Amino acid sequence: MDWEQDYEPFLAIGIISLLCMLVVTLGGVSVAGVWMDAMYPIFFLFSVAGFSISWIRWKKKNQKD
Secondary structure, three states: OOOOOOOHHHHHHHHHHHHHHHHHHHHHHHHHOHHHHHOHHHHHHHHHHHHHHHHHHHHHHHHHO
């Protein structure tokens, strides 16, 4: 596993954060709870960051091949 080239861990973080965002958005406080509602901005940040980093690393990996 090459940490400089791999994009899968960041993609997984992005997907998990996106799922948490969807639970909070669609379910609201009654389903997700108050703590997940409070964590919504952090889920959004991790989702965007995870997808961005994985996209950059995936593009860089494909350009070298």
